[in-house]
Amino acid sequence: MSELPKAFDHKDVDARWYSFWESIGAFTAHPESGKPVFSMVLPPPNVTGSLHMGHALNHTLPDILARWKRMQGYDVLWLPGTDHAGIATQNVVEKQLAQAKQTRHDLGREAFEARVWDWVKISHETITGQMRKLGESVDWSRERFTLDPGLSRAVRREFVSLYREGLIYRDKYIVNWCPRCRTALSDLEVQHKDTDGKLYYVKYAGVGGGAGVVVATTRPETMLGDTAVAVNPDDERYRHLAGTRVRLPVIGRELPIITDSFVDPAFGTGAVKVTPGHDPNDFAMGKRHSLPSVAVIDEDGRMTKEAGPYAGLDRFKARKALVEQLQQDGLIEKIADHKHAVGHCDRCGTVVEPLVSTQWFVKIGPLAAEAIRAVEDGRVVFLPDNWTKTYFEWMTNIHDWCISRQLWWGHRIPAWYCDACGQTVVSEDDPTTCACGGALRQDTDVLDTWFSSGLWPFSTMGWPDETPDLQRYYPTTLLLTGFDIIFFWVARMIMLGLKFAGDVPFHTVYITGLVRDERGQKMSKSKGNVVDPLSVMDDIGADALRFTLSAMASPGMDIPLSEGRMTGYRQFINKIWNASRFLLMNIGELPERPALPPVKDLHLIHRWLLSGVSRLALEVNDALTTYRFDQASDRLYHFFWHEFADWYIEFVKVDLQQPGPVRDAAVAVLVEVYDRLMRLLHPFIPFITEEIWQKLPRRTGDGNTVSLSAFPTAVTEWSDLDAERDVAYLQQVVSTIRTVRSERSVPPSRKITAIIDETDAHARAVLEQYAPYVRLLSGLETLELRGDVAASPDTVARVLEHAHIFVPLAGIVDRRGEIEKLEKELAGLAREAGGLEQKLANAGFVERAPAAVVEEARARVVQLAERRHKLQAQLADLGAP
RNA sequence: GGGCGGUUAGCUCAGCGGUAGAGCACCGGCUUUACACGCCGGCUGUCACAGGUUCGAACCCUGUACCGCCCA
Numbered sequence: 001m002s003e004l005p006k007a008f009d010h011k012d013v014d015a016r017w018y019s020f021w022e023s024i025g026a027f028t029a030h031p032e033s034g035k036p037v038f039s040m041v042l043p044p045p046n047v048t049g050s051l052h053m054g055h056a057l058n059h060t061l062p063d064i065l066a067r068w069k070r071m072q073g074y075d076v077l078w079l080p081g082t083d084h085a086g087i088a089t090q091n092v093v094e095k096q097l098a099q100a101k102q103t104r105h106d107l108g109r110e111a112f113e114a115r116v117w118d119w120v121k122i123s124h125e126t127i128t129g130q131m132r133k134l135g136e137s138v139d140w141s142r143e144r145f146t147l148d149p150g151l152s153r154a155v156r157r158e159f160v161s162l163y164r165e166g167l168i169y170r171d172k173y174i175v176n177w178c179p180r181c182r183t184a185l186s187d188l189e190v191q192h193k194d195t196d197g198k199l200y201y202v203k204y205a206g207v208g209g210g211a212g213v214v215v216a217t218t219r220p221e222t223m224l225g226d227t228a229v230a231v232n233p234d235d236e237r238y239r240h241l242a243g244t245r246v247r248l249p250v251i252g253r254e255l256p257i258i259t260d261s262f263v264d265p266a267f268g269t270g271a272v273k274v275t276p277g278h279d280p281n282d283f284a285m286g287k288r289h290s291l292p293s294v295a296v297i298d299e300d301g302r303m304t305k306e307a308g309p310y311a312g313l314d315r316f317k318a319r320k321a322l323v324e325q326l327q328q329d330g331l332i333e334k335i336a337d338h339k340h341a342v343g344h345c346d347r348c349g350t351v352v353e354p355l356v357s358t359q360w361f362v363k364i365g366p367l368a369a370e371a372i373r374a375v376e377d378g379r380v381v382f383l384p385d386n387w388t389k390t391y392f393e394w395m396t397n398i399h400d401w402c403i404s405r406q407l408w409w410g411h412r413i414p415a416w417y418c419d420a421c422g423q424t425v426v427s428e429d430d431p432t433t434c435a436c437g438g439a440l441r442q443d444t445d446v447l448d449t450w451f452s453s454g455l456w457p458f459s460t461m462g463w464p465d466e467t468p469d470l471q472r473y474y475p476t477t478l479l480l481t482g483f484d485i486i487f488f489w490v491a492r493m494i495m496l497g498l499k500f501a502g503d504v505p506f507h508t509v510y511i512t513g514l515v516r517d518e519r520g521q522k523m524s525k526s527k528g529n530v531v532d533p534l535s536v537m538d539d540i541g542a543d544a545l546r547f548t549l550s551a552m553a554s555p556g557m558d559i560p561l562s563e564g565r566m567t568g569y570r571q572f573i574n575k576i577w578n579a580s581r582f583l584l585m586n587i588g589e590l591p592e593r594p595a596l597p598p599v600k601d602l603h604l605i606h607r608w609l610l611s612g613v614s615r616l617a618l619e620v621n622d623a624l625t626t627y628r629f630d631q632a633s634d635r636l637y638h639f640f641w642h643e644f645a646d647w648y649i650e651f652v653k654v655d656l657q658q659p660g661p662v663r664d665a666a667v668a669v670l671v672e673v674y675d676r677l678m679r680l681l682h683p684f685i686p687f688i689t690e691e692i693w694q695k696l697p698r699r700t701g702d703g704n705t706v707s708l709s710a711f712p713t714a715v716t717e718w719s720d721l722d723a724e725r726d727v728a729y730l731q732q733v734v735s736t737i738r739t740v741r742s743e744r745s746v747p748p749s750r751k752i753t754a755i756i757d758e759t760d761a762h763a764r765a766v767l768e769q770y771a772p773y774v775r776l777l778s779g780l781e782t783l784e785l786r787g788d789v790a791a792s793p794d795t796v797a798r799v800l801e802h803a804h805i806f807v808p809l810a811g812i813v814d815r816r817g818e819i820e821k822l823e824k825e826l827a828g829l830a831r832e833a834g835g836l837e838q839k840l841a842n843a844g845f846v847e848r849a850p851a852a853v854v855e856e857a858r859a860r861v862v863q864l865a866e867r868r869h870k871l872q873a874q875l876a877d878l879g880a881p
Numbered sequence: 882g883g884g885c886g887g888u889u890a891g892c893u894c895a896g897c898g899g900u901a902g903a904g905c906a907c908c909g910g911c912u913u914u915a916c917a918c919g920c921c922g923g924c925u926g927u928c929a930c931a932g933g934u935u936c937g938a939a940c941c942c943u944g945u946a947c948c949g950c951c952c953a
Contacts, residue, residue, distance in 0.1 A: 006915085006916070007918065386885065386886085387885095389885080390884080393952075487952095514950090516949095552895095554894080554895070557894090558886085559894095561893090562893040562905080563905085564906075565893060565894080565905070569904085570918065571918045572904095572918090575916065577915090577916080577918095579916080580915080585915070634895075634903075637903085645915090649915080741922080742911095742921060743922075745909080747911060779913075835900070845936040848935085849899075856899085857899085
């Protein structure tokens with residue numbers, strides 16, 4: 001047993017247990033078990049590469065819950081899987097091709113898709129490998145991928161049903177277009193960034209005696225597509241111009257001046273150009289006023305032939321060239337600096353171009369209304385609660401969802417067009433011919449990736465079939481995810497779950513913060529501050545990483561992953577390892593679990609420990625019930641290290657040195673408590689706890705893994721406030737003597753004498769009975785209990801509540817130091833007493849504060865006075881003036 | 882422009898009505914046979930600022946400043 005290495009080597013331990021758990025099916029859900037259900041789906045990571053720290057957090061926290069619930073006897077389903085992540089994955093592969101100077105068009109659609117599948121395989125291996133390394137207790141037998149045949153069938157069912165209900169339509173509309181990805185994007189896939197730009201004031205000459213007007217624009221190149229100029233109807237400055245016409249520079253087109261209350265008179269000159277083809281607001285205005293729409297920028301971001309002399313130029317080059325021309329022509333009145341939000345492609349960062357094109361949309365209003373109601377009436381609860389507001393905000397201002405993407409990677413849109421009769425056929429099964437007999441060709445576009453992941457909580461369980469899993473595990477208990485995908489994913493799951501699965505997809509949504517770097521900055525490859533979970537795990541082990549994330553997961557807060565905290569928790573794991581070594585060295589070879597003697601027969605120290613462990617179990621369960629991973633971790637950390645290891649282990653060394661019943665009782669308590677501690681810690685740090693638990697003598701009826709053992713609960717009979725008070729007293733005595741030693745630089749190897757004058761009978765009895773423990777922990781040769789100590793300059797004296805502690809240290813007492821110390825303490829006491837007396841003299845306090853608080857203050861004043869007297873007496877003994 | 886969060890020890894963070902805590906860092910002492918990834922002891926804070934509520938505020942309210950995020 002004693003051959004455990006001195007330092008914990010996670011590499012040696014971690015790898016063994018995961019495959020063991022998998023081999024015994026420890027994480028498999030059992031629908032037939034009859035146990036209560038706890039179910040979650042894992043937010044499926046994108047198959048774009050590997051997992052980052054954010055994943056590590058959002059996988060660790062639910063794993064803690066899954067393991068905890070499993071140990072509590074629940075039938076836990078934690079369903080894993082991955083997301084094909086349309087545009088994101090396609091971009092990754094396109095980048096790889098680009099390195100070989102190829103594009104997807106060089107390969108063709110089929111070969112490109114094959115290429116992506118190759119990549120998916122690699123990425124999937126990486127991700128699932130990382131998940132195993134992190135110890136995630138997911139049910140691999142139910143793993144899914146969003147492009148699995150079953151899930152693809154679900155997507156078709158979804159599309160066709162919504163289409164038949166009129167909730168999916170195809171329309172020509174202005175959409176966000178990424179000229180680099182060459183696809184439409186949804187509103188959510190556009191990142192608005194504040195950008196320093198210019199505001200150009202351009203003169204439009206009047207036509208037929210009209211006065212003309214100066215318009216202000218941030219994007220002069222789009223003026224080539226103007227079809228009107230608009231002013232606010234209430235704007236006195238322009239009232240006379242309404243109905244007149246101006247001439248568009250360069251192109252020469254005549255534009256009407258219209259009035260529309262959307263125009264902000266305070267922006268620029270108060271007159272704006274209207275470009276329905278390249279601005280969403282102008283598009284809407286164009287609809288209102290039946291204006292034509294002219295496209296001057298194409299899908300590659302180049303100027304079209306409508307742009308006259310600029311045709312073929314890149315849009316930004318065209319801007320520059322056009323501005324130069326306008327300046328030459330004297331048509332630029334001025335150019336001002338102007339900060340404004342510019343939309344960028346979420347995936348590649350290219351400036352998005354609003355374009356009019358034909359796309360598929362989901363009519364979102366009716367779906368959103370239901371989803372809002374579900375949160376309003378509490379069927380779905382957001383934690384922390386403030387996210388509810390964010391959700392409502394977005395849901396009530398929601399726009400129709402553009403779901404078609406001009407990509408090759410994803411679910412192909414199940415719509416076919418007949419060239420012969422112009423029919424559109426939307427169908428779950430591939431149709432062969434049109435009703436008219438004409439040939440059909442399928443829409444070449446694919447669906448937004450979130451159109452499929454929105455079904456995740458039920459498509460993974462077999463929907464649209466009524467499977468046993470679906471019946472049992474849907475709705476899921478909880479979803480845990482980052483706030484960055486509340487709109488993308490959470491809201492859509494709620495809408496689609498209500499629509500198709502007939503119920504909310506989860507009862508609780510726990511929203512985590514983002515994992516940031518030590519300075520609170522978002523981790524990003526370009527900043528080079530990415531901390532890779534794999535290398536951290538290599539370095540400090542999965543358990544230490546998990547514990548760090550858990551301890552830092554305060555609700556609603558981002559997590560700056562601090563090196564210092566990680567180090568601290570790595571050391572905690574090592575501490576557990578070494579405490580385990582101590583335990584295993586000392587309990588010896590036990591054929592079976594020793595029976596725990598009745599608590600009343602155990603001495604104070606044991607009773608104190610059992611009381612603490614019982615309370616700890618209560619606290620950990622409470623904390624996890626409210627998702628306070630940080631509190632649970634803190635309690636475990638503190639109890640294990642600073643109560644169990646620092647004090648109990650030191651106390652119990654006394655017992656272990658005495659063969660016979662004293663030692664046997666100590667061993668029994670040690671094993672019992674350690675078993676509980678391993679169980680309590682297991683959800684947080686599964687690897688080391690399994691390793692150690694396996695080495696503990698088994699209790700009859702124990703299974704073969706701690707991961708399926710019973711999670712500890714509070715034990716009422718163990719609660720013992722008297723023991724807690726008495727041990728706290730012993731600790732105070734020990735600490736006092738230790739402090740004296742430290743102040744006087746008495747090395748631990750030098751055994752000394754302490755004399756305690758204890759006036760409280762109970763305390764004296766405790767001290768008497770447990771003197772050996774105090775001696776060992778304080779490094780005492782002898783401990784005397786008597787009240788006749790004469791003041792001596794060679795004796796350090798310390799004051800406790802109702803005791804004096806004397807430590808004779810002949811020749812090394814520093815009188816001046818002692819006097820200073822006493823005076824400092826007296827000053828502190830005087831300050832505290834002064835504050836309290838002032839408080840008590842305040843009639844308001846005495847009358848209005850709770851009686852207990854007032855009582856406490858009074859008692860404290862008495863206590864302080866007593867202590868002051870003792871200290872003053874000591875000062876006198878030292879001969880202070 | 883609207884909304885959310887933050888501002889507490891040198892650093893990273895807890896605490897959220899009864900005069901401040903953890904880890905790391907720092908200082909001093911220790912080869913105390915589980916652990917130097919350790920043990921013992923110690924130092925460190927006008928809890929951003931200004932008002933207000935309260936017997937009492939880091940904690941509740943109002944405002945200001947700065948930092949960060951989301952939405953438009």
